[in-house]
Amino acid sequence: MNHTLSVFVEDKPGVLARVSSLLARRGFNIHSLAVGPSHEDGMSKMTIVVEAPELEQVKKQLHKLVNVVKITELEPDQSIEREVMLVRVSAASGRRSDVLEIASIFKAVAVDVGHNSICFQVAGEPAKINDFLELVRPYGVIDLVKSGRVALARDTKGKQPRLRAVN
Amino acid sequence: MTTMTGAQALIKALEHEGVDIAFGVPGGAILPAYDPILDSSIRHVLARHEQGAGHMAEGYAWATGKVGVCIATSGPGATNLVTPLADALMDSVPIVAITGQVPTGAVGNDAFQEAYTTGITMPATKHNYFVTDPDEIPQLVHEAFHIASTGRPGPVLLDLPKDILNATTTWHTPVDLSLPGYRPTVDGHPLRVREAVEMIAAAERPVLYVGGGIIKANGAGELRRFAELTNVPVTTTLMGRGAFPDAHPLAMGMPGMHGTYTAITAIQKSDLLISIGVRFDDRVTGNPSTFAPHAKVIHVDVDPAEIGKVRVPEVPIVGDARAVLAQLIEAWGERPTPERTAWRETVRGWQRDHPLRYQQSPDGPLKPQYVVEELHRITGGDAIVVAGVGQHQMWASQFWQFNHPRRWINSGGLGTMGFAVPAAIGAKAGMPDELVYAIDGDGCFQMTSQELITAATDGIPVKVAIMNNGVHGMVTQWQRLFYNNRFSASQLGNMVDYVKLAEAMGCVGLRADSPDEVAPTIEKSLSINDRPVVVEFVVDPEEMVFPMVPAGGSNDDVILGPTERVITAASDLP
Numbered sequence: 001m002n003h004t005l006s007v008f009v010e011d012k013p014g015v016l017a018r019v020s021s022l023l024a025r026r027g028f029n030i031h032s033l034a035v036g037p038s039h040e041d042g043m044s045k046m047t048i049v050v051e052a053p054e055l056e057q058v059k060k061q062l063h064k065l066v067n068v069v070k071i072t073e074l075e076p077d078q079s080i081e082r083e084v085m086l087v088r089v090s091a092a093s094g095r096r097s098d099v100l101e102i103a104s105i106f107k108a109v110a111v112d113v114g115h116n117s118i119c120f121q122v123a124g125e126p127a128k129i130n131d132f133l134e135l136v137r138p139y140g141v142i143d144l145v146k147s148g149r150v151a152l153a154r155d156t157k158g159k160q161p162r163l164r165a166v167n
Numbered sequence: 168m169t170t171m172t173g174a175q176a177l178i179k180a181l182e183h184e185g186v187d188i189a190f191g192v193p194g195g196a197i198l199p200a201y202d203p204i205l206d207s208s209i210r211h212v213l214a215r216h217e218q219g220a221g222h223m224a225e226g227y228a229w230a231t232g233k234v235g236v237c238i239a240t241s242g243p244g245a246t247n248l249v250t251p252l253a254d255a256l257m258d259s260v261p262i263v264a265i266t267g268q269v270p271t272g273a274v275g276n277d278a279f280q281e282a283y284t285t286g287i288t289m290p291a292t293k294h295n296y297f298v299t300d301p302d303e304i305p306q307l308v309h310e311a312f313h314i315a316s317t318g319r320p321g322p323v324l325l326d327l328p329k330d331i332l333n334a335t336t337t338w339h340t341p342v343d344l345s346l347p348g349y350r351p352t353v354d355g356h357p358l359r360v361r362e363a364v365e366m367i368a369a370a371e372r373p374v375l376y377v378g379g380g381i382i383k384a385n386g387a388g389e390l391r392r393f394a395e396l397t398n399v400p401v402t403t404t405l406m407g408r409g410a411f412p413d414a415h416p417l418a419m420g421m422p423g424m425h426g427t428y429t430a431i432t433a434i435q436k437s438d439l440l441i442s443i444g445v446r447f448d449d450r451v452t453g454n455p456s457t458f459a460p461h462a463k464v465i466h467v468d469v470d471p472a473e474i475g476k477v478r479v480p481e482v483p484i485v486g487d488a489r490a491v492l493a494q495l496i497e498a499w500g501e502r503p504t505p506e507r508t509a510w511r512e513t514v515r516g517w518q519r520d521h522p523l524r525y526q527q528s529p530d531g532p533l534k535p536q537y538v539v540e541e542l543h544r545i546t547g548g549d550a551i552v553v554a555g556v557g558q559h560q561m562w563a564s565q566f567w568q569f570n571h572p573r574r575w576i577n578s579g580g581l582g583t584m585g586f587a588v589p590a591a592i593g594a595k596a597g598m599p600d601e602l603v604y605a606i607d608g609d610g611c612f613q614m615t616s617q618e619l620i621t622a623a624t625d626g627i628p629v630k631v632a633i634m635n636n637g638v639h640g641m642v643t644q645w646q647r648l649f650y651n652n653r654f655s656a657s658q659l660g661n662m663v664d665y666v667k668l669a670e671a672m673g674c675v676g677l678r679a680d681s682p683d684e685v686a687p688t689i690e691k692s693l694s695i696n697d698r699p700v701v702v703e704f705v706v707d708p709e710e711m712v713f714p715m716v717p718a719g720g721s722n723d724d725v726i727l728g729p730t731e732r733v734i735t736a737a738s739d740l741p
């Protein structure tokens with residue numbers, strides 16, 4: 001089962017290596033890991049999607065790292081999850097319009113257009129990105145890269161659950 | 168402000184932390200740090216191998232409760248430290264390791280004697296530092312000592328490039344620590360503590376299962392008070408020997424693979440396991456799904472990750488063992504001490520029917536258990552005992568009576584052969600007025616015996632009993648039991664003249680190979696205090712350690728001796 005963890009860490013050299021090596025050593029599978037600066041100086045935020053039957057152990061072990069300050073588990077319905085994908089789709093002149101049509105539905109942006117291929121940038125919910133990918137796959141995916149998931153908790157104070165569903 | 172080098176700041180910072188002794192081996196990258204040691208109050212002990220230096224720091228820490236310090240150069244010096252670091256991490260031993268590194272500009276270029284020390288030691292330390300600014304040295308040293316010695320103790324490493332050691336700096340007195348991600352919990356949650364007390368009062372067959380956490384927290388006094396107050400029998404793990412006096416009527420000895428029948432069975436029959444400073448190690452639990460099947464569990468540990476890792480407790484209490492025991496005593500309050508007549512009588516029955524045993528015939532081969540018992544008798548038990556890893560370690564733990572904490576030192580979690588000699592040296596260096604007696608195996612001894620040269624040179628008169636059975640005894644035991652007596656690569660042979668070897672290293676060498684020689688030889692060893700003494704006991708190579716719960720087996724299924732197998736029946740219940 002995949003879990004999304006938001007891990008607030010001190011921005012110290014080696015902190016990424018510490019986190020990833022700890023997860024590997026304890027036998028937890030990293031599905032994706034994204035890291036960058038946070039709202040606080042000297043602190044970074046990692047979004048880790050981890051596959052682990054025992055999430056408590058993952059959290060407790062991560063907490064043992066001196067540079068890890070806070071760990072929050074993000075429930076899918078109470079958080080915003082986003083990913084960016086760059087995907088190069090084979091698009092010979094005859095099939096170009098079909099591909100572009102799918103792209104426009106998904107608000108995928110053509111960021112590089114070549115003679116036989118188009119590279120799209122798609123951003124959004126991981127599920128949406130996967131849907132797009134499945135739809136263009138039959139045309140031939142030549143190359144692909146994903147950013148890894150980033151996520152933040154929603155501001156749920158005083159809101160009804162259904163209002164929160166608005167993106 | 169007076170200027171100094173980074174190296175001088177480092178040594179001053181160590182003095183500032185109260186370091187009186189360091190164990191190490193110099194080399195190119197760390198040389199700048201060695202020069203100011205000459206002008207410092209720190210005694211440096213020149214080990215013969217960095218692994219030895221690391222285990223010495225561990226032995227020092229085990230015996231004194233203070234942080235042990237070891238120093239090594241870059242590359243091979245640092246990689247030689249990996250074993251003691253991993254050992255200290257497993258056994259929660261507070262040590263600080265200082266390593267030299269190639270100059271900052273050369274890092275990453277495969278420079279001479281470069282190794283990625285912080286990377287290699289990341290999973291073998293509680294925390295480590297790559298130092299990039301000489302001004303930060305005192306603060307980082309301060310942090311390192313704090314992290315090593317607080318919470319669940321462990322090893323911390325500081326890697327210092329040579330140019331940082333040579334750089335000019337000034338002294339920056341360490342300021343208050345700012346470690347937002349490191350705040351160990353000391354006191355247990357009061358609600359949980361009350362819950363625990365209620366359960367203990369209501370339990371019919373409670374067992375205190377305690378380990379190294381009690382010793383690390385200096386909580387032996389509180390443990391004893393609490394055990395007496397609640398009248399609960401106590402089992403002390405290999406790491407916790409001495410946390411509770413073996414001579415006490417409530418003591419049941421060690422649990423686990425080579426534990427006493429009583430401790431193993433009491434846990435299996437228990438309805439409440441009060442676990443303090445233990446981690447449900449597989450050498451204790453065997454197959455965890457059959458471990459203490461009737462028991463509710465209270466688990467006290469300073470490391471939250473240990474709670475629920477193997478067994479989910481009914482009452483989890485994160486906190487320092489001593490602090491939580493004090494809370495438990497307080498919460499127990501004026502309640503009367505329960506009689507627990509039936510349970511105590513059942514336990515006594517097991518003790519009576521299944522004591523630890525062995526047979527020493529007057530003219531037969533010398534039994535290692537007899538040597539341990541004689542050592543205990545003649546010294547009055549007044550010694551720090553340091554063991555290697557193997558059968559001799561189990562016999563030492565089983566047949567020595569430990570009545571005080573910090574008088575038993577061994578490699579529990581990692582099981583590091585070669586631990587005993589250097590750890591004994593570290594212990595003796597830290598506690599020079601105590602008798603320090605290592606009980607080592609011949610295989611272990613051959614891994615690190617050269618450190619006796621260190622002991623002889625530096626005037627650290629340890630004593631080492633070698634249980635010479637000519638084999639990797641623990642390996643042959645498994646080969647006897649599980650590999651059809653096929654002794655692959657476990658025969659050490661009898662090439663070594665240990666008396667001569669000892670003498671060649673500046674020690675006194677003695678030998679005993681029959682039961683009647685044991686006592687006089689031990690007496691002789693105790694009369695020599697100006698040099699290290701090595702005593703070779705030529706012991707029976709066929710002797711096996713019992714009781715035994717085979718690895719991964721159920722604790723209900725204890726092998727009591729070479730020809731017996733006892734399956735404890737549920738009808739044993741009181």
Ligand SMILES: Cc1ncc(C[n+]2csc(CCOP(=O)(O)OP(=O)(O)O)c2C)c(N)n1
Nearest residue numbers: 557558559582584608609610611639640641
């Ligand atoms: C460094 C290391 N290598 C290998 C082992 C595996 N091992 C465990 S006990 C043992 C035999 C120990 O022999 P010895 O020191 O003679 O002790 P004995 O069991 O004979 O008392 C071995 C090889 C180990 N624990 N540590």
Ligand SMILES: [Mg+2]
Nearest residue numbers: 608609638640
């Ligand atoms: Mg042996």
